[in-house]
Amino acid sequence: MILFYSDYLEGCHPSILNKLQETNLHQTPGYGEDDFCGQAKETIKNICEAPGADVHFLVGGTQTNMTVIAASLRPHQGVLCASSGHINVHETGAIEHSGHKVLPLPAKDGKVCAQDVCAALEAHYSDPSFEHTVQPGMLYISFPTELGTIYSKKELLEIKKVCSDWEIPLFIDGARLGYGLEAEGCDLLLKDIAQIADVFYIGGTKQGALFGEAVVICNEKLKTDFRYFIKQNGGMLAKGRLLGIQFDALMKEGLYFSIARDAVRKAQRISEAFRKKGYDFLVESPTNQIFPILPKEDEERLSSDFGFEEWQKIDADHIGVRFCTSWATTDEQVDALISAI
Amino acid sequence: MILFYSDYLEGCHPSILNKLQETNLHQTPGYGEDDFCGQAKETIKNICEAPGADVHFLVGGTQTNMTVIAASLRPHQGVLCASSGHINVHETGAIEHSGHKVLPLPAKDGKVCAQDVCAALEAHYSDPSFEHTVQPGMLYISFPTELGTIYSKKELLEIKKVCSDWEIPLFIDGARLGYGLEAEGCDLLLKDIAQIADVFYIGGTKQGALFGEAVVICNEKLKTDFRYFIKQNGGMLAKGRLLGIQFDALMKEGLYFSIARDAVRKAQRISEAFRKKGYDFLVESPTNQIFPILPKEDEERLSSDFGFEEWQKIDADHIGVRFCTSWATTDEQVDALISAI
Amino acid sequence: MILFYSDYLEGCHPSILNKLQETNLHQTPGYGEDDFCGQAKETIKNICEAPGADVHFLVGGTQTNMTVIAASLRPHQGVLCASSGHINVHETGAIEHSGHKVLPLPAKDGKVCAQDVCAALEAHYSDPSFEHTVQPGMLYISFPTELGTIYSKKELLEIKKVCSDWEIPLFIDGARLGYGLEAEGCDLLLKDIAQIADVFYIGGTKQGALFGEAVVICNEKLKTDFRYFIKQNGGMLAKGRLLGIQFDALMKEGLYFSIARDAVRKAQRISEAFRKKGYDFLVESPTNQIFPILPKEDEERLSSDFGFEEWQKIDADHIGVRFCTSWATTDEQVDALISAI
Amino acid sequence: MILFYSDYLEGCHPSILNKLQETNLHQTPGYGEDDFCGQAKETIKNICEAPGADVHFLVGGTQTNMTVIAASLRPHQGVLCASSGHINVHETGAIEHSGHKVLPLPAKDGKVCAQDVCAALEAHYSDPSFEHTVQPGMLYISFPTELGTIYSKKELLEIKKVCSDWEIPLFIDGARLGYGLEAEGCDLLLKDIAQIADVFYIGGTKQGALFGEAVVICNEKLKTDFRYFIKQNGGMLAKGRLLGIQFDALMKEGLYFSIARDAVRKAQRISEAFRKKGYDFLVESPTNQIFPILPKEDEERLSSDFGFEEWQKIDADHIGVRFCTSWATTDEQVDALISAI
Numbered sequence A, B, C, D: 001m002i003l004f005y006s007d008y009l010e011g012c013h014p015s016i017l018n019k020l021q022e023t024n025l026h027q028t029p030g031y032g033e034d035d036f037c038g039q040a041k042e043t044i045k046n047i048c049e050a051p052g053a054d055v056h057f058l059v060g061g062t063q064t065n066m067t068v069i070a071a072s073l074r075p076h077q078g079v080l081c082a083s084s085g086h087i088n089v090h091e092t093g094a095i096e097h098s099g100h101k102v103l104p105l106p107a108k109d110g111k112v113c114a115q116d117v118c119a120a121l122e123a124h125y126s127d128p129s130f131e132h133t134v135q136p137g138m139l140y141i142s143f144p145t146e147l148g149t150i151y152s153k154k155e156l157l158e159i160k161k162v163c164s165d166w167e168i169p170l171f172i173d174g175a176r177l178g179y180g181l182e183a184e185g186c187d188l189l190l191k192d193i194a195q196i197a198d199v200f201y202i203g204g205t206k207q208g209a210l211f212g213e214a215v216v217i218c219n220e221k222l223k224t225d226f227r228y229f230i231k232q233n234g235g236m237l238a239k240g241r242l243l244g245i246q247f248d249a250l251m252k253e254g255l256y257f258s259i260a261r262d263a264v265r266k267a268q269r270i271s272e273a274f275r276k277k278g279y280d281f282l283v284e285s286p287t288n289q290i291f292p293i294l295p296k297e298d299e300e301r302l303s304s305d306f307g308f309e310e311w312q313k314i315d316a317d318h319i320g321v322r323f324c325t326s327w328a329t330t331d332e333q334v335d336a337l338i339s340a341i
Helices: A014-023 A035-048 A061-072 A114-126 A153-166 A177-181 A190-196 A226-232 A241-252 A255-276 A296-303 A331-340 B014-023 B035-048 B061-072 B114-126 B153-166 B177-181 B190-196 B226-232 B241-252 B255-276 B296-303 B331-340 C014-023 C035-048 C061-072 C114-126 C153-166 C177-181 C190-196 C226-232 C241-252 C255-276 C296-302 C331-340 D014-023 D035-048 D061-072 D114-126 D153-166 D177-181 D190-196 D226-232 D241-252 D255-276 D296-303 D331-340
Strands: A054-058 A077-082 A102-105 A135-142 A170-173 A199-203 A213-217 A293-295 A309-315 A318-324 B054-058 B077-082 B102-105 B135-142 B170-173 B199-203 B213-217 B293-295 B309-315 B318-324 C054-058 C077-082 C102-105 C135-142 C170-173 C199-203 C213-217 C293-295 C309-315 C318-324 D054-058 D077-082 D102-105 D135-142 D170-173 D199-203 D213-217 D293-295 D309-315 D318-324
Touching: A014 A241, A014 B014, A035 A054, A035 A190, A035 A213, A035 A241, A054 A061, A054 A226, A054 A241, A061 A135, A061 A170, A061 A199, A061 A213, A061 A226, A077 A114, A102 A114, A114 A135, A114 A153, A135 A153, A153 A170, A153 A190, A170 A190, A177 A190, A177 A199, A177 A255, A190 A199, A241 A255, A255 A318, A255 A331, A293 A296, A296 A318, A296 A331, B014 B241, B035 B054, B035 B190, B035 B213, B035 B241, B054 B061, B054 B226, B054 B241, B061 B135, B061 B170, B061 B199, B061 B213, B061 B226, B077 B114, B102 B114, B114 B135, B114 B153, B135 B153, B153 B170, B153 B190, B170 B190, B177 B190, B177 B199, B177 B255, B190 B199, B241 B255, B255 B318, B255 B331, B293 B296, B296 B318, B296 B331, C014 C241, C014 D014, C035 C054, C035 C190, C035 C213, C035 C241, C054 C061, C054 C226, C054 C241, C061 C135, C061 C170, C061 C199, C061 C213, C061 C226, C102 C114, C114 C135, C114 C153, C135 C153, C153 C170, C153 C190, C170 C190, C177 C190, C177 C199, C177 C255, C190 C199, C241 C255, C255 C318, C255 C331, C293 C296, C296 C318, C296 C331, D014 D241, D035 D054, D035 D190, D035 D213, D035 D241, D054 D061, D054 D226, D054 D241, D061 D135, D061 D170, D061 D199, D061 D213, D061 D226, D077 D114, D102 D114, D114 D135, D114 D153, D135 D153, D153 D170, D153 D190, D170 D190, D177 D190, D177 D199, D177 D255, D190 D199, D241 D255, D255 D318, D255 D331, D293 D296, D296 D318, D296 D331
Parallel strands: A077 A102, A077 A135, A135 A170, A170 A199, B077 B102, B077 B135, B135 B170, B170 B199, C077 C102, C077 C135, C135 C170, C170 C199, D077 D102, D077 D135, D135 D170, D170 D199
Antiparallel strands: A054 A213, A199 A213, A293 A318, A309 A318, B054 B213, B199 B213, B293 B318, B309 B318, C054 C213, C199 C213, C293 C318, C309 C318, D054 D213, D199 D213, D293 D318, D309 D318
């Protein structure tokens, strides 16, 4: 069986394991106050061209989302988000557990648009009972989205303008950031993300690390006391160095981007194979996740040799599925799948 | 400089790194539903002689405490705890952030006693305004405590009896469990802990793992839906296998215990050296943390070559400090320190 | 100006003021432990034919909703609710502030149906990632709904069956309960509500009291420690007797029902007048709130002499509005409005 | 039986009932946006000599405390408070339910001192692990305290200076504010409270109203969006006018102060009677609550004709008790008690 279920099926990129091996006996202070973390933060700020940003390392995505949102909102505020957004559907109510309503927006292929964000804000403030409703206090988007789609620079700038006009921060969940930046047709660089977002994160878990997400806080107002929030939300890793070591390995020589590029290329080869055979797709995704629609019999046939995720039932005879690639996906695995298609 | 600041200064025990290396390319499902986790859970249940227990793996201590407590209490309930307990003083209010008051009890050398637990419960229920106060809904103790001390089997059984009488669960924070079980004079085995506690955890982070805590739920009532709570509290690691692999390595051939035994022995050698020189101690600790009281000049002298933590000011001329050993502490390091003493 | 904005525009029914006057100097213990409350609870249990129920008095609706829900759910659970339900749209996220996600269901004229409730529960438990999503732990419905509509006995029994099958409690928000029970076509009595709901409340604020909601807990499991929750949620009135006195006045001789009947009759007279003139309605409501759709010019004309609420824009020329009656609405006021129509 | 249990044993001052009667049929908008509230707010600002303050009306004390604190703190912050403070001991963890730790300070006769506040703040910021502990974000004091004692102007100014130096707001719980201001020896006026506090409230419930607390926000930073918080915390009364009407009656012609003065005088007569007979006191209180220590046999004798509260056991033979007076206490009741003493 060859598995394409997700991009977190294996351990980590070998260069990370090597680094962990090399540094294993170094003695460092805990909680992310070591030199490995210091070094990795500098590297990230350089690549982001954001010398004034604050960088923090957390362990996982849900933890990062709940920590950033808790640190940004007051209790009467909620977070605007595509109805398909991860915080709205797949975090067991972690945001509500912190006291905040997720305010779902219409989503098209996982994306929100500036008009809908603006409409939601206008609707709130023009409601005479506005104080009886949750105040939108932040916009959360994913790049790429949960459906593998990406925003163009123009779209992001339009969204950002609405956020600025209404004075709410823009938070970009970058759990798979590299796969988005390396997608065909993406006209954004990491530094653009750092310029547009008030706060975002660079996902490690799904891009070659054992675990880890690097939060970059660009907006001065969101920086205050952030480390208290990491601790309060259970994200302050005792051996914080592990995060510094991993992000150092990922970011220093462009590994993060080459991993992503390679995985995207492989996913698109698979996509192309399905397309050639005339399959439709749930959504056109240019990143490392693809979503073909399979007739039942093809799904059954393929699933005897390959693992992939059932995503959405279409009708009695068809199902939308997800194939995912990662740093660990080999050309042989992709070739085997393509032959089977 | 040789550092004795804590037991999380280095990476992890080499056998864990080897295991991570070996298994790195295995493909497994995420979120702890893999065979490594399954295997490690079985091993832990066996060692605990608790075939009916549920075992879950989380990343860190604060996260584990807040998750277990959130899953156990109703909103009007608080958690009884030594005033010096970790959840009361060192978790940035994570428990209160989840909505629960920590109800501090008098602590002697970090320990609570059955009488004080009973008194607090009696005081609550005999107060005519009891509904205007927080209901004690759980007892949290640390074994060993934050001051390195341990409970005897008799003490634990007395405490447990009070908890049973008043129908509140007993939760044992075992972030350093092995160091307690391997302490000179400890008359408890892991299986005793599993029999006495309603829920407890076996700490990995401070005993040789990169990170990880294994929660063992013995009380049927506390088991329901626990995985939802792990996710909601940000503790559901995508590559959950990492926890299974580490605990498998630690628990399978007794490594967890031999690591602890060795670290305790080294700490006690240091302790003995201080004692011989006539130093007093903040507290008599038989585990891997020791707390000598140093005259200022000695503290300064030692701190030029060794790292240790300032714990508590005694007077203008004396300070209580902490030295910690771990799996990574070598005989050479201990010898160097003893010479300096 | 004659106002039809809402059913809480005036003070309270005169018989309540009289009762407050009469009892003003009686000395009673606080926090609802007085004889007035005791008496009113007995009366309510009698009318509900629910001798085993627990009755508690709270001050307002949002407070009651958040208290009942907090007392019923565990943290990983959310509350199913019509998307138009009060807790979802008009309580400034009070439910989320308590940590729980509101799980919106499709609503038709403010109502949910058994099939949709069942579908939501099935969808949750058949999702392989169910632990990554919020568990539906309660169903909240309003009777009558926020749009003045009512459920039939058959509909309620079907809904209840789904709740029983899936073992979640049914919570009925009865902020305007009497107006529903006294509506033309309603085939439910208060005792039916008490039999069908696991917990519900009898609204006083909108039916002649100064303030107050009487929670009736029928399901044994939801009773434990409820008074702690009232206190914790700020609803434990020091002079709790005020609630007992008011509910005693309302419930003892059927005043609650006659007030409602009269207000409903008046609202329906207004409705009839609009209907005769050929106006459409946003929704057919048989209770004390009606929702005609007015052409802009009619809206402007009427609003010079009458107060009513803008509810929903239909198009550039039409608007749906709300007229509300109450115990305080006089025949003269209704006649004046009908003439103007 | 004549009851001295508390200052909320009766309904309300007759002039309030009259006002409710007079205004009963006036139609007003809900939620505190009516003219009665507007008028009462102006009156309060005038008496406070605080034209720039914001005034809001809430129903009860716990609700007010939790709302003000929730609106003032970020999640990682706690509230400093005398260990005997109401929020620490008698609100069923309402503050923790909102996510905030109460940080108890040493209390002497219910009071904190500037030095202890300062020491707590210094201890926090000088702790190298400060981010692992709850940040003190506000100081809460009661005036008068739960033990009936009062602060002098000098004490309050010293406390305020510490708060200003460390940039945390000072919140004064004035549930019994009038009784403090009218106490013998008090050198503070309401306007001083308004100048010193960042936010405080004028208690109505315990001083002649049916219910109600008037929050006065003096510090600009604490004003933003406060009404959302009232709603979210269940304190937005539908018939908000009731609060305006009551506070208008209480504040307009000095009734609030004359009620308090009279009650204090009566309590002090009782106090004097105990003193003359040689009884000791738990604490010297110059307000409307007094705390004599009674031998068991005297307690039993008095309790056959009078109601008073057991406050604190002293030894096998003695108990500290509380007698409370209010607007409703008559000279006859006091005389009867004094005779019995």
